Amino acid sequence: MSSRAIVPPNNTIDWANVGFQYRDTNGFTKYTWTTEKGWDKGVFVTDPMLNIHVCATGLHYGQQCFEGLKAFRDNDGRVRVFRPRVNAERMQRSADMAYMPRVPIEIFEEAVRRTVEANLEYVPPKESGGSLYIRPVLFGSGPFIGMGAAPEFSFIVFGMPVGNYYKGGVVPVDALVIEDFDRTAPNGTGATKVGGNYASTFGPMHRAKEQGYPITLHLDSKTHTFIDEFSTSNFVALTHPDPITKQRTFVTPNSSTILQSVTRLSLEDIAEKTLGWKVEERAVRFDELEQGNFAEVAAVGTAAILTPVRKIVRGDQVINIGSGQQTEIGDGFAQLYKEYRGIQSGDQEDVFGWMWPAEGL
Ligand SMILES: Cc1ncc(COP(=O)(O)O)c(C=O)c1O
Structure with missing residues (x-):
């Protein structure tokens, strides 16, 4: 110390x-x-x-x-x-x-x-x-x-x-898919944190907010078939728990046009090494959401840490994640969130050596 x-x-x-x-x-x-x-x-x-x-x-x-x-x-x-x-x-x-x-x-x-x-x-x-x-x-x-x-x-x-961010507890939100604007080009700047990636999303984000969607989701620019990320956070989904082992799979896009979120990478470690879940970084098709493969979806990033998403709207299509009416964080993300915040606040042992400097300032 x-x-x-x-x-x-x-x-x-x-x-x-x-x-x-x-x-x-x-x-x-x-x-x-x-x-x-x-x-x-x-x-x-x-x-x-x-x-x-x-x-x-x-x-x-x-x-x-x-x-x-x-x-x-x-x-x-x-x-x-x-x-x-x-x-x-x-x-x-x-x-x-x-x-x-x-x-x-x-x-x-x-x-x-x-x-x-x-x-x-x-x-x-x-x-x-x-x-x-x-x-x-x-x-x-x-x-x-x-x-x-x-x-x-x-x-x-x-x-x-x-x-x-969540004084009264973590609150699930509805997300809107941005259809008329592509955030980044294939082989473009999406994996980096250059300002130009952001100013161009302010308009679509503002319009989405006016329609009641606090967050916006971008699909891959070339085909609009795969999920990329939210405008200011990564996309993460959890499968339903295995009925016997209770284990889940943590699924997140491996797109080359998204930012490597420090929050997401850290949650992956907790999912795999602390909770013993499987982690899949892979192409995630938008229609997997329609098929109900995922029990929980969240947006993750430094500012809010984890925002559960209960509904994803794309044009006239409304996809409920679970009931679509949740007012609280789901069980899977609640476990991840507790471990993650525990390390940051010092309530849990810093098993990964993430807090710097170790002796504190
Ligand atoms: C486009 C985008 N994706 C993801 C994230 C989340 O990254 P991090 O967890 O490192 O804050 C951010 C925020 O920094 C972002 O701006």
């Missing part, structure tokens, strides 16, 4: 009602890459306003990518980050996609540590169920009007406290 004194949550914040929106904190960490010198040693910045060149490639050509991860407080008040290395590796794949220099894993981890350490008072108390949401961003900040790499890139990491 770290010998440093514990920094408690700031007592001027109403921790029960923090919600999920941007808030100022003590500041953020910023590293700069230049053609001549590569990555610098980074600085801590307290002013949330960035001074950006008018000709920055990040602004003009979307030469950028980002990440999202969380830090949690345990019973003793210590703070740990959930699997930052996996996000660091994913950001390197995104950097390659947008023709940007990779942020070395050590710099990514150091930036996360510096940001969290400087903002420990903004990590919510454990009992609130909240966390510090950490947002790393890499973008072309130097001037370049041609199409190519900027002479300067910025890597920033800021954080903000966020509340428990």
Whole structure:
């Protein structure tokens, strides 16, 4: 355990009602890459306003990518980050996609540590169920009007406290299949976290919300036959439990155009190694939903962690997952969710070594 004194949550914040929106904190960490010198040693910045060149490639050509991860407080008040290395590796794949220099894993981890350490008072108390949401961003900040790499890139990491998405318990939702817009092309950018994959889904997501669908599902762009992922989370389904062994199969698409969700990969480990279930990463046909193969479906990702889906609507077609009327999380996902949150909150032993740094901050 770290010998440093514990920094408690700031007592001027109403921790029960923090919600999920941007808030100022003590500041953020910023590293700069230049053609001549590569990555610098980074600085801590307290002013949330960035001074950006008018000709920055990040602004003009979307030469950028980002990440999202969380830090949690345990019973003793210590703070740990959930699997930052996996996000660091994913950001390197995104950097390659947008023709940007990779942020070395050590710099990514150091930036996360510096940001969290400087903002420990903004990590919510454990009992609130909240966390510090950490947002790393890499973008072309130097001037370049041609199409190519900027002479300067910025890597920033800021954080903000966020509340428990499901204060009153996990609530199942209805999802809408987006038919008139394809999120990513075959062999395109879908497996990376570049901003361009997101802005284009805001319109369809907003229209779906107006119709009463909090989440939207994308099928494969080429044939609209296979399930890809939700707009901001991966698709996961559970088969009915075996009547004797009670075991289930955890099914998730292996599409090359979806993001490798850290949440989904972690839930796979729990399903297989803790619960002894089978895990299938494979092409998932949309019509498998119609055939009733799945007892439970969920959207999984860092922000909400796990959102059960009880109904999937595609044009005039309404597919119920189970009764379609559930008001609570199903038994299978409840088991996965409990184990997963238990590790993050420190209530369960961290058998996979996911919480970083092990000694806490
Ligand atoms: C398109 C997309 N898929 C899946 C996810 C879930 O990934 P993770 O579990 O790493 O947050 C996200 C969120 O980051 C996302 O934006």
